[in-house]
Amino acid sequence: MGKIFSLIAVQFLSALILTFWAGTALADKRVALIVGNSQYTHISPKLPNPANDAKDLAHVLESLGFEVILKIDIGKGDFERSLAEFDRRLDHTDNTALFYYAGHGVQYQGKNFILPIDIDVQDLTDVRYQAISIDTVQEALDKTTGAKIVILDACRNNPFESQFMVRGLKGGGIVRGLGRIDQTQGQINFYATAPGQVAQDGAGRNSPFTEALIQRIKEPGVEINKTFRLVMTDVFVRTGKHQRPYPDGALDDDYFFIPAENDSFAWNRIQGSNEEADFTDFIRKFPTSPHARDAQARIDLFEKIRRLNDQEAKNERACVADRKTLDSLKGNDIGSLKIAFGHMTCDAVRADVQQRLAKLEDDERACVADRKTLDSLKGNDIGSLKTALGHMSCDAVRADAQQRLAKLEDDERACVADRKTLDSLKGNDIGSLKTALGHMSCNAVRADAQQRLSKLEGYERACDADRKILASLKDNDIGSLKAALGHMTCEAVRADAQRRVAILEDAERACDADRKILVSLKDNDIGSLKTALGHMTCDPVRADAQQRLAKLEDAARACDADRKTLGSLKDNDIGSLKAALGHMSCDAVRVDAQQRLAKLEGNEHACDVDRKTLGSLKDNDTGSLKAAIGHMTCDTVRADAQQRLAKLEGNERACDADRKILASLKDNDIGSLKAALDHMTCDTVRADAQKRVAKLEDTERACVADRTTLASLKDNDIGSLKTALGNMTCDTVRADAQQRLAKLEGAERACVADRKTLASLKDDDIASLKAALGHMTCDTVRADAQQRLAKLEGEIQREQQICTDEKTKLDAIDASAAGARQQYVELQAHAACPSLHAEISGIIKTIDSRVKDVQKQLTRLGCYNASINGKFDEATQKSLALYHTKKGSFEDGDHLTDGLLSELQQQTQGLCPTEPPVVATPDNGVPPQKPVPPKQKIEKATGDENVSQHHKRKELASRPPRAKIKSAEEAPPPRSHRPQRPSFTSRPAPAVARRAQPAPPSPMAERPSAPRIGFIGGVGN
Secondary structure (H helix, E strand, C coil), X not given: CHHHHHHHHHHHHHHXXXXXXXXXXXXXXXXXXXXXXXXXXXXXXXXXXXXXXXXXXXXXXXXXXXXXXXXXXXXXXXXXHHHHHHHHHHCCCCCEEEEEEECCEEEECCEEEECCCCCCCCCHHHHHHHCEEHHHHHHHHCCCCCXXXXXXXXXXXXXXXXXXXXXXXXXXXXXXXXXXXXXXXXXEEEECCXXXXXXXXXXXXXXXXXXHHHHHXXXXXXXXXHHHXXXXXXXXXXXXXXXXXXXXXXXXXCCECXXXXXXXXXXXXXXXXXXXXXXXXXXXXXXXXXXXXXXXXXXXXXXXXXXXXXXXXXXXXXXXXXXXXXXXXXXXXXXXXXXXXXXXXCHHHHHHHHHHHHHHHHHHHHHHHXXXXXXXXCCCCHHHXXXXXXXXXXXXXXXXXXXXXXXXXXXXXXXXXXXXXXXXXXXXXXXXXXXXXXXXXXXXXXXXXXXXXXXXXXXXXXXXXXXXXXXXXXXCCHHHHHHHHHHCCCHHHHHHHHHHHHHHHHHHHHHHHHHHHHHHCCCCCHHHHHHHHHHCCCHHHHHHHHHHHHHHHHHHHHHHHHHHHHHHCCCCCHHHHHHHHHHCCCHHHHHHHHHHHHHHCCXXXXXXXXXXXXXXXXXXXXXXXXXXXXXXXXXXXXXXXXXXXXXXXXXXXXXXXXXXXXXXXCCXXXXXXXXXXXXXXXXHHHHHHHHHHHHHHHHHHHHHHHHHHHHHCCCCCHHHHHHXXXXXXXXXXXXXXXHHHHHHHHHHHHHHXXXXXXXXXXXXXXXXXXXHHHHCCCHHHHHHHHHHHHHHHHHHHHXXXXXXXXXXXXXXXXXXXXCXXXXXXXXXXXXXXXXXXXXXXXXXXXXXXXXXXXXXXXXXXXXXXXXXXXXXXXXXXXXXXXXXXXXXXXXXXXXXXXXXXXXXXHCCCCCCCCCCCCCCCCCCCCCCCCCCCHHHHHHHHHHHCCCCHHHHHHHHHHCCCCCCCCCHHHCCCCHHHCCCCCCHHXXXXXXXXXXXXXXXXXXXXXXXXXXXXXXXXXXXX
């Protein structure tokens, strides 16, 4: 317990007076760029030590106050960016700039080059363009007007020698070692070895050169040129005289990595020490230093701690018992812990219990909060679960969340596998679908598969029912067929029914056309009837036509006579022909006669015109054909045209039916499209359907490929997502990718905005930080802001705690005690709370003023004959003790209050002296009082004894008790050890008699004591 208290006290004092050496010992800014390249990509063998050399030197330079830019194994791009940062840090002012490089370096065409790790040299040209020229480093160094230091541990063998020898270049023009850098004023260059020579890499952690450099720059008071000479000697000895470092150039002024030790430097070095000998040695070396007083305060603290350790040993047993009780409790049993806490007396253990209670309660609250968060998440929301898991602090809830996350991820992997299996199945393959369903473990995919299976089975049942209905219909019952078609749900059967309807409708249209042709024929035109009969496809109409033909043939025989008559006529005998025509009764012969007559009359020309018109029409131009038929006058040509028109209309009806079926299919239903294609008869529609199938198959393959690409990308990889998006051809996958990209870019913009907001806030502006935190949406920036807020609030709490602790110490000081002023001075010297300094200064001034006033009054009363110096020293204390003795009081002379000062001011002169006092010149210039004769003093003392012992005791009882003494050495000695004062019981009898009489009340007894604040009050409490 005592050791713990000692450590706390030492750390408390160290925290009050600690200042950082780098901030006080060095006024200039010192910036260092440290580069170590070991792991070369295209150069063998790799160098083991440069990375270690750079890290170790950077650590030492940071301890010496350098701002260090440390870079390990960097390529050319990173090297150039590091030089730019180095240039900016130097800030074009009088700063120290140090550049250190360890790794491969070469000398080519009189210039030195540093090799980045990604250099890939094919010939000499690559050295010039892929390496970093020392001239580039020099440009950055020249920006500062202060000291410039270049240290190069890069003079190793030519790393390209083996490559160039293979290519017959014989070293490639690379000169052994490094060359001297052109001199620059105010700059010193230090090479690991002499120009043109090769440095050793070393067998240990560091190269011989850097190892010696690290050791030597830590020596205080050594100027840089001497430091480098010592390094030269060390390396020369350690390498068996094979390697001698080479310094070149000079600085404008003397430069020290660590200045020589003076009192300030020595104090900065030891002020954090826990060794008393360090402070004793400091006072011995620097007795007149301003820090000597602080060192003595630290020594006094060590002494006080030793005494406190002795006192704390008495409480150790209680702490051991409390510790055993605490150790016996279960880790999370808050109830037992609170009960045990109520019985504990050891402050340290109580503090541990309070801390443990606070932690358990915080953990319990954190677990409740984490449990609420976990319960609020959706069952399959992996993203939110991962985010919440990153913020959880309760181990039990984290374990549940991790277990839940693992199960979700396993389920997700199973779902991905099942989804791939489901997607690989053909659309109507029920057997494979049932087999796959038996192996699936993902509920979501199983549900989709079951839904798909149910749909397929329902579809198959519907198809069976529709087929039965279709089979039950009569072949030519188009009305029933159309009615059944309206109720069918199976696409394949619907397609068959639609084709059957189309065939029946085509047949019906053919019958209508044949019927129209038959109606259009003349009753006795057997030739046209026979011709039309040859083109008819409708059986009922053909039967009617055949019946009509038979009738005409029967009538034909009657026409033979007319035909004979017509045949007997001369071809050009129009008169006889007209006469015979008048007697003819056979319509057919009459037609022939009329045709003959028409031909004779020149009507043959019309038939020629109609044939030319029919021949000029396109094969499938139905509209033009119909228009031409309407203008034809030649019957034979009309018959041919009508036959051609009927065939075209039949083909058009078939195409219309196929086109309707194609239009009725969904855009992406490739299965139904393939089924419908098998039943199509129209070539143009079939070609369109085949193109559509090919396009759908290409789209499906592209979507599978794009979906695979999208699934392979990382969640937050915007660059890869944009690249993949540019190559996607599947619209649905592109839409998903664009939505994902927009979400990522929105989140990135939010993070950039939040980061700018956070960077714009002042370091100690808690209110603005809290306000900004309330508007932040980026989780990473919110975490940084919350960490920053917690740090600021912690600092404020620590400052408030320091002020509270120091205020407690201030209040604990008994301002009326003799050592109070020194206690206030010491507290003020070490106080870290700014608000207490003014208060303590006021109290000290009040003490000084009151002590002077008391010294003046004591001098006036003849009790004090030393200098009026305002110090509550031994002379003043003895004078007060003498005064109290003369007053018959039991008070000591080691306390001084306002009440005492008031009492002194009311006393008459001549109370103390029994002999002439020593003449002393008071500080206020008041001449010394004349000595009071002994007789007068005795009479005065006797008169003062009129105040009875009863009233004196009442006066003492009316004063509030003094404050407790803070430390053991300041406590007053036991009353049995105090010096014996004259007893008033030995006074003459008259005094005793007078004590029995009622005495006037004492002014001190009647005046109430005011509460004490410093010296502005009564005796104190």
